[in-house]
Amino acid sequence: MAITDPSEEDIIYQRNVERANDLIPEVVTALTTVTGQTPREIGPLNEAVDPDALLTLFSRQDSGLIKFELADCHVTVYADGKITVEEIDNIES
Template sequence: MDELDATHTGGTVRNLDVGDSPPSEAVVLAVADARGCDPLDLPPLNGALDPDALDSLFGDRVSGRARTGGRVTFEYADCTVTVTGTRDVFVDATD
């Protein structure tokens, strides 16, 4: 994932668009990167929210056009994570 120049909450900002990966997978990868650990060392994402719902919320519309609005913030693996409709994920990994 490419680090962005913007900041959100003082944490680490990561680009959500990781090829064909769904948003739920991108969140796990971004949190692992921000925490400096292997993604497999993180708890399951479904303990924080429904990964399928996250993927549906930020997936393409039925027409195939990308969604560009919306935002969801949640706690995951001792981080505050914000996913936006502009395909960004913000990870605040401050302890």
């Protein structure tokens, strides 16, 4: 779901994931939605972040987050399954 709340205008994609199996595909979906690129154009997720670390974080579901950059975006994955994506250009301007 795209965010349109002005208080969160830098965050252009936010989604909550409920199942571990959905986490990695949802991160890829978030990036393709924001950038308009295909998964192949975005590049391998594992070059930006360790997918096992994301799954470990999610499986604990207490607190914490992992941030990384890929496809000119800042991606944050929270332990509770929340994923946010911000375009780097939107943050720096």
